[in-house]
Amino acid sequence: MYVGLVGCGLVGNKRARGLGSNHRLAAVADKDLTRAESLASQHSGCDYFADWQAVVGHPACEVIIVATTNDTLAEVATAAIDRNRPVLIEKPAARNSKEIEPLIEIAERNGVPVKVGFNHRFHPALIQARQIWDTGELGDLMYIRGRYGHGGRLGYEKEWRADPRIAGGGELLDQGVHLIDLSRWFAGEFADVDGYVNTYFWRMPVEDNAFMLLKTIAQQVAWLHVSCTEWKNLFSFEIFGRNGKLQIDGLGGSYGTERLTYYQMSPEMGPPATVISEYPESDDSWEMEFAYFIDCIQHGCEPQGNLKDAKAALRIVEALYEKHTSGKSVRL
Structure with a gap:
């Protein structure tokens, strides 16, 4: 699958390395464009942007990974789910349970699988x-x-x-x-x-x-x-x-x-x-968590370690x- 990644810090780089050999990083974004460029340079044909919306709306991206700071996790994930893109969102998925509730609602309404990064x-x-x-x-x-x-x-x-x-x-x-x-x-x-x-x-x-x-x-x-x-x-x-x-x-x-x-x-x-x-x-x-998530997407299964688990935490x-x-x- 072709993957879009938002957030190119320490965790974002770990997520990129964890894609495995069967998946390709198609686009990345970070508000620090130099970090996005650095990560993109390690993946052939990967586009990079400062604006996360460019990744969420990128035509090649089939799955979105959100690895931003906590204050933008829910916002980015909501936009991706609204476009019916499966999302792996880094823990804690939001700053509080109120921020995560709209995510759960839109994911259920659109039937989009979402996995929280409980690696x-x-x-x-x-x-x-x-x-x-x-x-x-x-x-x-x-x-x-x-x-x-x-x-x-x-x-x-x-x-x-x-x-x-x-x-x-x-x-x-x-x-x-x-x-x-x-x-x-x-x-x-x-x-x-x-x-x-x-x-x-x-x-x-x-x-x-x-x-x-x-x-x-x-x-x-x-x-x-x-x-x-x-x-x-x-x-x-x-x-x-x-x-x-x-x-x-x-x-x-x-x-x-x-x-x-x-x-x-x-x-x-x-x-x-x-x-x-x-x-x-x-x-x-x-890598094991991402492979599990892809398997859930392909078989139509709700992943464990999901938004409801994040809300409970x-x-x-x-x-x-x-x-x-x-x-x-x-x-x-």
């Missing part, structure tokens, strides 16, 4: 964890514990992610939505939201840490922490069942080797049987911000 679902350790989970071997879910963080970089407080008008929020909205999405993937819907957000280190008007306590109706819990004061990059996600535990550590690169550890309890209790799987390969979750984010203001936990 963590496509990391091999998480894929294998989900396969084990689906067997029922772990028994009933008790709780989930997740940590995700990085240490920022010089000038981080001056970047767009530190501007609430552009980003919509801080670390909770950035890495937090990944942990929320993964928790919903295993636990289902959460009914109660509690926790705390604060800015400990970076001099910026958004939070640099968020602590979440999410509960289902059945009192299953996800205890999550996201941080941009995690001085050594960290990813850890643990799923506790009555019969065992799945623990995912690392995402490759600066987050360390990706690893799944499966702890299987015995009837006699004591030390569990332990199986460790490591994935030292480079991160191909971006955003509602949890908003509930935690509300709790921060009111001091009271929120029931969804």
